[in-house]
Amino acid sequence: MLREYYVDRGAYSAGFDVPAVYEGRVQDAPYREYYLDRGPPAGYEVAPDVNYDAMYGTPLPKLYVHKVSCNCLGPWLLLKEAGIPFELVEVDLQRGDTHTPEYLSMNPLGKVPTYLEIDGTVVFESNSIMRFLCEKYVVPEHFYPHDVNLRGRIEMALDWRQTVLYPNVVKVAFPFLGMSKDRTKITEGKQALDKDLKVLTDYFLRETPFIGGALPCIGDYSVALPLLYLYATDYRTPAKVREYLENLASKTPSWNEVTDALKNFMSALK
Numbered sequence: 001m002l003r004e005y006y007v008d009r010g011a012y013s014a015g016f017d018v019p020a021v022y023e024g025r026v027q028d029a030p031y032r033e034y035y036l037d038r039g040p041p042a043g044y045e046v047a048p049d050v051n052y053d054a055m056y057g058t059p060l061p062k063l064y065v066h067k068v069s070c071n072c073l074g075p076w077l078l079l080k081e082a083g084i085p086f087e088l089v090e091v092d093l094q095r096g097d098t099h100t101p102e103y104l105s106m107n108p109l110g111k112v113p114t115y116l117e118i119d120g121t122v123v124f125e126s127n128s129i130m131r132f133l134c135e136k137y138v139v140p141e142h143f144y145p146h147d148v149n150l151r152g153r154i155e156m157a158l159d160w161r162q163t164v165l166y167p168n169v170v171k172v173a174f175p176f177l178g179m180s181k182d183r184t185k186i187t188e189g190k191q192a193l194d195k196d197l198k199v200l201t202d203y204f205l206r207e208t209p210f211i212g213g214a215l216p217c218i219g220d221y222s223v224a225l226p227l228l229y230l231y232a233t234d235y236r237t238p239a240k241v242r243e244y245l246e247n248l249a250s251k252t253p254s255w256n257e258v259t260d261a262l263k264n265f266m267s268a269l270k
Contacts, residue, residue, distance in 0.1 A: 059087060059118065060085050060086050060087045060118070061084075061085070061086045061087070061115065061116060061117050061118055062086065062087045062088075062089050062115070062116045063075055063076060063079060063086050063087070063088055063089065063113060063114075063115050063116075063129075064089045064091050064098075064103075064106075064107075064112055064113060064114040064115075064116070065088060065089070065090060065091065065112055065113050066090070066091055066092075066093050066112045067090060067261035067262065068261060068262050068265045069112055069113070070225040070226045070228060070229060070262065071112070071113060071126040071225075071226075072112050072113040072126070073221070073225045073258050073259060073262070074126050074127075074129075074130055074218065074221035074222050074225055075113050075115060075126055075129040075130055075133070076088065076113075076258050077221050077225075077252060077254055077255070077258050078130050078133055078134075078139075078143065078218060078221060079133065080253075080254035080257070080258065081143075081216075081252060081253070081254055082133065082134075082137065082139040082140065082143060084133060084137050084139070091103075091112060093112075098110045098111060098112060106122045106124075107122065107124040109124065111124070113126055113129060115129045115132070115133075117136075126222065127158045127161075127162060127218070127222055130144075130218040130221065130222070131144065131158075131218070134218065140215075142212060142213065142214075142215035142216070142217055143216075143217050143218055144217065144218055145212060145213075145217070150212055150213065153204075153211065153212065153219075154211060154212050154217050154218065154219040157204055157211045157219035157222070157223055158218070158219055158222050160199070160223075161219075161222045161223045161226070162222075164196060164199075165193075165196045165200075165223065165226070166226050168189045168192040168193050168196055169189070169193070169226045169227065169229055169230065170189075171185040171186060171188060171189025171192070172186055172189035172190055172193060172230065172233055172235055173226075173229035173230060173232060173233050173235075174229075176232050176233040176234075176269070177229060177232055177266070177269065178269070190235055193230075193235065197237075197238055197240075197241050200223065200241065200244070201238065201240040201241060201244070204219075204223075205240075205244060209244075209247055210247075210248070210251075211223065215251065216248055216251055216252060220248055224244070224245055224248050225259075227241060227245060228245070228259065228262060228263070228266075229266075231266060232266040232269055232270075
């Protein structure tokens, strides 16, 4: 049984069988690419008959977030864009919501995001949540391809974001955002970002508009969202990076819904 998310995967659109990894799993699961609030997915005249309540019951899986945290926005975008039903739980960091005994029993780090499945499974760390969702649910192939070469490229981007790019964004942006009082590393961070963003544009985006190809993947959600913080600083984000962010936003229907709180927060700082 073919799904429309194979259309961008070459051979599958020519009529090849679904890879064995999907046998049974695909046919037994609802159409994850069907958005409840957007009507039929591309290629269908009517929406598939999906009864999420019957599959999930009540309550739905929960994603605990602070809407200004860029680390929360990737999993939130993925859930929305992949059509996975969930409940968004906004936590108040200043009130100490992430340090209650109940929360710490889920995430001993006392941080966001945290994802809680209906069977009690807990996953924290932004990139880990996105990987988990792509493995647990049937999501459009472009988010986390099974092609080993494409997946390897996305995995590189996820790790590079975590170990190289994000720490340098923090050095530059957090003092402007009021999240840190240490301004001694801003210059160092800017110099590092000049190199980091060339890696993004000249390597990861050298041949394709997005990290994984023609459509956004979880690598894009992980890498792009922290870059929004730079708009609250005096750092001059390169034109190619701004174009990338604008293109990602245009290909992501839930972009404004997910990023509005962050953008409003940054606007209020000016």
